Amino acid sequence: MCPVDPELLKILACPKTHQPLSEASSAVLDQVNGAIAGGSVENIGGEAVQEALEAGLVREDGKVVYPIRDGIPVLLIDEGILVASAG
16 A cells, blocks of 8 residues: 555656656565665665665656655655666
8 A cells, every 4th residue: 555645646746857656566666675775776866875665656757766754755856766776
């Protein structure tokens, strides 16, 4: 179950491209979290990501995931994680 209210999810969008967002699949989270555990992930802002994602919102094109922390989507451009770089 998505930690974000479905009605809220309908209006959320990528802060950079304005593409719709959806709940990140377990496969995407596993891919990103595996890379985080390996110490090879930086967010778009260039900071190392050290905490595994409990949940996330993925951009419609599948290229960027935004973390959800304590049930709150972190929709700051610099906090986005490029999914391809986590693979």
